[in-house]
Amino acid sequence: MKRIELAPGAYLNLLPADKFNRCRVNVQLRYPADRARATALALLPFLMERCCADHPDMTDLSCHLARLYGADLAVDSTAAGSGRCLSVTVGGIAPRFALSGEDLAGEYLALALGVAFRPHFADGMFLPEEVEIEKEKLAEELAAEINDKRMYCLRQARRRFYGSHPAGIERTGYADEVKGLTAETVTEAWRWMVENAQLEVFCAGIPEELAARRVRETLAPLTRTPQPLPAPVQLPAAPLVEETERMEMVQAKLCMLFTVEDFQPSRDLDAMRVAMAVLGGSPTSRLFTNVREKQSLCYYCAASFNSFGGMMCIDSGVLPENAARAREAILHEWQTLCSQPPAEAELEDARRFVANSLAAVEDSLAAQETWYSGQLWRGDTAAPDEARRALEKVTADEVAEQMKKFRFAVCYLLTKEDTAE
């Protein structure tokens, strides 16, 4: 990846894309989580994906995307510990596939920058009637959280895990604050974000000169004082929080979260990647093999580590009557790995699994973007190949050492109404 600083706190990241059939532009605005503006910021993706100054009508924007051979436009918000990111992504077919010689690269760039920095305003703010429509959509989305039981369980567990820490500020806003949003408050949140955010623009298949010029032109009229981003989170160990919620459902969901201590990405991340694969990140992991396959205690059971949020998550889908046994079996696998480093063959399998995933990153534009995006949150630009080579040095003892850094913090069980504890 080639990285160019275009202005203070504004970078252009160029990814090679010659072998792909697509182009892609991703504009990321990264800022510290802000409790007071959380709900207004959560409404922005709804308003920005609907229209922009160049395409002020929602249907017109849809037709424009279809004219660009079904280009995708997505405005999303994501979290990285106490940091938040609003990203505008436009992707579509590479110019060589255009049937009438359209300048597709230029169109994608114009659309992504337009959606991010030139919203559809009237009298200097979002249109009140559009704000009202999208408030309804946000409120419905928040209410619909319970539709996806796995995700709902995970979110409920995360709320207990972070409590009032900034990392726990809801990326999707707060239901009881939606009604009070106005065009003024949402516009203020957008202006605050644009002024304070670090800007990372990823371009794949877009000529460097064109991308640099367009981003500079876009930023020129804006007053920006980008703020430093928060450091990765590491919560102190705390007494275990256990909670059970009941609703009408068939398969129970069990989410177990763990704090991490003394985790330094530059020192520990390679070993942690392998450790996660051994514990629960692959189809030959201990959780999959022992808890699912041998004991039939769950349908899925996976472990993942969030280095920005300082959290290991093990989530599983279990029969309601098996939840307690599944919890104990999962803890047993974790504790065993803490006390007994994996055998060499198991370590090699896990290493190969991670190495294969890293080697494949360069075969996907989205995967490359995700990789470098994560790296930049850590202040790093190392390529996946460097991380792949570093795996060779990871030892079995280091895997066990990583596991010992965790403390069991939250156990959240979502289960059906009539199940005994």
Place this chain on the structure above:
Amino acid sequence: MNDNTTALREAARCEKKVLENGLVLLVRPMPGFRDVHVMCGTRFGSVDRSFTVNGERVDLPAGVAHFLEHKMFESEQGDAFTQYAAVGASANAFTSFDKTCYLFSTTSGVDHALDILLGLVGHPYFTDETVAKEQGIIGQEIRMYDDSPEWRMMFALLQGLYHAHPARDDIAGTEESIARITPQLLYRCTDAFYAPGNLVLAAAGNITMQQVEDAVRRAGMDGGQIPDVQRHAPAEPPQPAKERQDITMSIAKPFLGVGFKEAPPAPQDRLKTELICDMLGELICGSMTPLFRRLYDGGLASADFGGEFLSVDGALCVLFSGETRQPETVRTMLLEEIGRLRREGVDRTIFTLCKNQMYGQMVCELDSTTGLAGALCSSELKGRSLFDEMQALTALQPEDIDAALQTMLCTERSTTAVIWPEKEEAE
């Protein structure tokens, strides 16, 4: 859309060989890619419930194709995931209504991974004990899907439309149906559908046809005969099985579904009919349509309210679904819009833009090893090629849609389902 699709033709190009035993090999080398994605598919899915193989009739309980998919990963040497892990490959499999596919991706040890894949599809191994264990795991999978409103809606509509066609049954079956599965039953299925002559092997990425042919030879899959298999379909009347169903679940907002039962097309018309069905959802309630805008701005339906279709042997249907606080109002608006388009014809501008969009989707699908191998395998299992699909899209005209609307999406052949949140009353 004009016919200047040279770049797409190049992107979809692949080498194809059909061995004397019927095994189809499709390989697309992709310069510059490290990854290899290989998919081995058979035209055996959840709707294949009754067949005669070598003169013997076999009737299956629901869920056998999916059950078989799980069991094929086991051999006398252990499970295939462990073998794949030894070369660093990621493996998976899936079962749909009309096919079962086994796949892997890897950036190293491709030849070894090919041996594992062909070993697992070529050497089935089932025992009473392993079948019993899998019944427990799949029982949990079935329960997981029972909590998904989208999944429940799809099968509510299919059960509302079909009296006897197996598309009405969950792909994974039920806990009761899979309890009837035995090793002997599974072997009958592999005899019928897992012989090399029934398989398609598609590969894309850093791989050559020579590597694939060598692997087939090593696996001993270059000989044998295509088994004599006849599939049997139950009689299915044109009218839907149920007019309406109301269901409750723990969800936030009602979920509406409207399904339309269509006459299955003749084989030569199938591709064109499927393209028309694909486009109908966009033309009726896609984001460029006036109906979408009325539903969205009026707060009547979520942005993902839309249409999809199912086309398998003996069954064709178009399904519309999405969240709405006013299911009856939205259903009425949908039926009225279909009626208007039937009378007035589809909007020519939106039609052209839809074609553009579908062309772009085809290009994007061929952008990755996964997408390309999957598309090659899927097209071949349907008896066509990516070129055929491209040509059919280019040839499609708005008059084709207008003509189709005269006989399709009729209210009298529709079914409605609403999933209500717990404790919420119907309108």
